[in-house]
Amino acid sequence: MSTQSTLSFRLNACPICLVCLICTETYGENCSCQQKDLNKKHKKGSDYMISFHNKYFTRIGANKKKVRYEPEFIDWIKNNVSQIIIPNNQDFINICQSCIENYNQRNQSQKENQNESNDEITATQSEIITPIEQAKTFITLVCFDRFEKPHKKLDGALAIPYDLDSVKSFGDVEENILSRTLPEQWGRIKLGHICYQTSKTMKADHYDLKSDGAIIAFISEIKCKKNLQLCVYQENDEITRASKRIRTLETESDTMNTLNNIKKKLYDNLPSCDIHVQGCLISDNGKHLKLDGDLITLWARAILIKMQGVDELTPPNIPSFDKNKYRYPTSKRSLSEVHSESLIDTTMQSTTNSTVQSVTNSAAISTAARSTLYLTLHTKKKSPLKSNIYITNNMTFQNLLNYVFPNGPPSGKRFIIKSSLEIGGQLFLPDQIINQVFKEAYSHIWIDLEDVEVKLDDLF
Template identity: 40%
Template sequence: MSQTNSLQFRPNACPLCLICLVCTKIYGEDCICPYKELKWKRKSDEYIIDFRHKSLDKVAARKQKTKLDNEFVSWFYKNISPNLEISEEPHDANICRSCINKYEYYKRTLNRPKKTKSKSDLASKTVIDLDSGDAIDTVDLTKLSPLKPSQEHNLQKTNTLSNLNIPTQDKKQNLQKQPITTYIPLVCFNQFQKPRKKLDGAISLSFNLDEIQTFGQIDEEILSKELPKTWGKIEIGLYSYQLSRGVGADHFNLKSKDSILAFVDEARRRKNIQLSVYQEKTTKCKAITYGSSVIDTNNFTTYENETESTLDNAKKAIYKNLKECPYHIQGCLIAEDGRHLKLNGESMTLWARAMVSRIKGVDEITPPPLPIFDKNKYKFPNSKTTTQIPETLDIRRKSIDLYNHELAVSTVVQQSGTTLSMLHSVTIHLKKRSHFKENIYVTKGMTFADLISFVFPAGPLKEKRFIFKSSFDTGGKQFLPEQMLHDIFHEEHADIWVDMEEIISNYDDLFD
């Protein structure tokens, strides 16, 4: 068939090279295929020649949700076959793979940078007219032109640098390794033992994990920071770390060197690790009366636990204020008339305990009003008798035992029910749901029965009853429903664990 100039635009023929996508023959010459719509598929039996569907205007690009390639559109209309008769501009076209490759090659040539002509090319294009009579200056290339002073200096400098043998490894070794700083949060709890409560506030501590080896380094970093005021005083030296920031995460005490190394190792591997401190324990109670002496307090006084360290400090203060005596190396009390009272371990302990208990009138100089410190027991250093009838050892020990008993009674008074309760809220815990009801306001005279009727208005299940415990751990205390909350708890907040048990109705297994 002869080629004509009235070929219609059809989607099954490439409009550039006129190859038929179905039969691979030339449209208008050998191809006899009818008009056919084609859609590109990865595997299809409808066509043989691979092609690509290209958009020619914004309408088709919007339908295909693609960006219009204006450069391709311009190239397409420049290379479209002149044998095609196009009544109106098409929106899209199916281009064979061969023509697509030609366009990509054309696109690469457009983006290729243009070559600049070298001086040699310009010289080759310069025409010298040898027939003219003008003289031509020539240069003898066999003779080297002398270098300029600046060029000689640069050449000498280059040779000098090339002769220097400076290995690059030494330069790398001279570079100091920059320390890596790790930031770890610090939080505070009310106590180390469970159940513990997390307090508001947190600060960030910076550590170089490669340098942490001792407990003192962690202690120094914590004490150097300004802690939140809501924490109050913290227990110095009692620190721990947690592997996660959850409330129920375990606390690992930082005591031994192995625990420090374990903390450093976990800090390198985990991002949620944190350090914990704990509030200092204090007990608030009313002013107590001992004999005729009243402790000087303003309604409430904070008493620290009597420990060995406090007793030792009190003894040191007593020894420091004693007068020097050439006769009694251990120390003694000297009266105005020159008589002495030798002090021993028992008397020093009683004196120190009276200071720790803050008995009125007792200090580092004045001993407590006990028979063992009676003025009648004083004697001159060169005399073996006293101004009083000698007291037997049994009577002396009885007086000491009596004083110890009175001190014990005073301690019991501090910890007895006379202590004012500061309770104002409680939290209910269940076995399956911890923190079941939080911050329940406690009124005056409220009992456990009143509390449970508020939490569970429907009451317990049939043939069962509620029980109240201080914890679910072994040895936890159990409370009666009629007991008042203010008589049991003295802190501002309390945690109560509630469980349910069956009511025993058959006593055959319990009694004969």
């Protein structure tokens, strides 16, 4: 009994049937061709004779080329390779057309056998389904790791029977799901969050059943489409992550109480100052940074989300607290500034009119430099939304809204611009010129939505 010799791997030979793709002879017997790295860029007839398919042998190789990895096909190859040893680091291989067809026929045969088996199971199950359940519509329930895309569908599915005529609210849908035993691999699911999708593809949109008119649309869709699915989502800790940003935290009353307590501690720790009644920060050289409600709120939020290096004595390292914004109080100007002013007075007395004009021009240039303004935009759920937007002269808040939200607000809504989303925050009108409102080089505004329609009965 002769033993087969092991052959080295080459891309111009099929590892299953050993046919040479160049000369059509059998590799290891009659083939005399040398190793050649064949790919689809080569031309049939001149570079090779037998049609072949590129198949990625490793998941890393498939990911590099952004193509689908086929683990079942790779298992079939490993089980049918005869004399060739495929290296573990070989990303792709070439399979001849004949072997590909054999694989497809094998798969088709297995699917037909599986369908026959499923028909038998279905027939057996139908015998024990009660007449009441037969009158109901079965809807497939699936679970995703999260609602936001990209998300991953978890293993397992459940067929939930529904009497569509009795489904009137979100609670009717949820109650039926919670009364079932869900697959263990789903773990805990989010309560109160159920959607439906009209397609089984991963890119299909998920429609929240709690939105207006969603239940009616859901019933209508299920009567027309058979592949509609209900979707639930795994419970996770994303709400507590920093990616939710500061504004999401403020939606909970406990967080608001914590934020107010942090603000109180910040005010208590501020140095005493006879000039800035509301409070200020004082640097080592005697310069002051006047603090208002917005700056204290930013500082408190930074502590709340545990920003690195920030505590009740150290403000966050952001432009609003930049050292360049510190100024000497009028009663405590530095000696260097006083000396500088004295030199300017002496120079102005001894210079000509042209020199005076030059100083005036320099002052105008300095004023223009100080008028440079950058705005950072925030919303409830995303803070910041846009950072350091350069504001030109005569730019209005409406110009800014048109840039950030080119499609405008939703129907029946309008944007409002405020200095803060807290009670007492200043409200700005869309036609106001921005650089006439803000004098600081770096400022912050918050964008919110409100209903356009005003119900007078609620006001008068």
